[in-house]
Amino acid sequence: MSYQKILPCTLAVSLFSLSLPSHAEVSVTLTAASDYLFNGVSQTDEKPAIQGSIDWAGENGAYIGSWASNVDFGDGTDAEVDYYAGFSQSIDDNLWYDTGLAYYSYIGGDDSSEINYAEVYLxxxxxxxQITAWYSNDYAGTDAGHYIIALAHSVPLSETLSLNFQVDRSTSLDEDKFSWDTNDxxxxxxxxxxxxxxxxxAFTLSLEKTDLNYDDDVKLLGTVSYTFGL
Structure with missing residues (x-):
């Protein structure tokens, strides 16, 4: 599944209390992270994050889930809760695809919900x-079109250890409505x-960097996650 918060939990399991077919699987993942980096930019003011997701996956490739994390934007917003649904299938032994819709919501401050937005991905x-594209016509509630293109590659070193590499570009389609602090x-x-x-x-240790003028330091991110089925 290419949702990155992929990214996804503290959300209610009642979201998935519908009568599910016997072959469906429901899993929960809890994560402790040294920071919450979204495309290399801290969402927690460089402080640790507690995150979680709950996911339902069917044998036909359909899935639905939710992901949550604490955040700190300095405006009273203290949590992000995302919802997503999609479909993933193999084309042959080598090729596969994943497509879906994600909705990002923010809570805590009086105006936190104003930055809610939806995004499609493939x-x-x-x-x-893998190559992934995300697109929103209302990025962070600014009414600006926005897309992200990411190229990722994994190098398995053993059955339990891999090296993963990614480069991605985030682009605003209307810089008058949305741009980063340097007006890029x-x-x-x-x-x-x-x-x-x-x-x-699951344990990860990563080095991340952006080419933003105001945030170009190399960041070290560590996470530990625990997944169990319901």
Whole structure:
């Protein structure tokens, strides 16, 4: 699944209390992170984050889920809650795709919900390489069109250890309505990550960097996640 918060939980399990077919799977993932980096930019003022997701996946490739994290934008917003649904299938032994819709919502401050927005995404994958595009016509509630293109590649070193690399570009289609602090209409984000799995635990350690003038430091991000089925 190419949702990155992918990204996804503290959300109510009642979202998935519908009568599900016996082959469907419901899983919960809880994550502790040293920071919440979204395309290389901290969403928690460089402080730690507690995150979680709950996901339902069917045998036909359909899935639905929700993801949540604490945030700190300095405006009273203290949580992000996302919802997503999509469909993923293999085309053959090497090719696969994933497409869906995500909705990002923010809570805590009086005006937090004003930055809510929806986004569509599409991933095309070949073996361990994938390209993903996300598009919103109302990015962060600004009424500006916005897209992200990401290229990612994974190098498995063993059954439990891999090296993952990603480069992505975030672009505003209307810089009069939305741009970054340096008035740039786009920026590039780089990421190199080591990922280790052990039983129900997953560990990552990554280096990330953007080419934003005001936020170009190399960042070290560590996460530990625990996944269990319901």
């Amino acid at each position: 991933t095309l994958g070949y073996q361990s390489t 209409d786009s920026y590039i984000h780089y990421k190199a990550e080591a990922a280790l799995s052990w039983q129900a635990l």
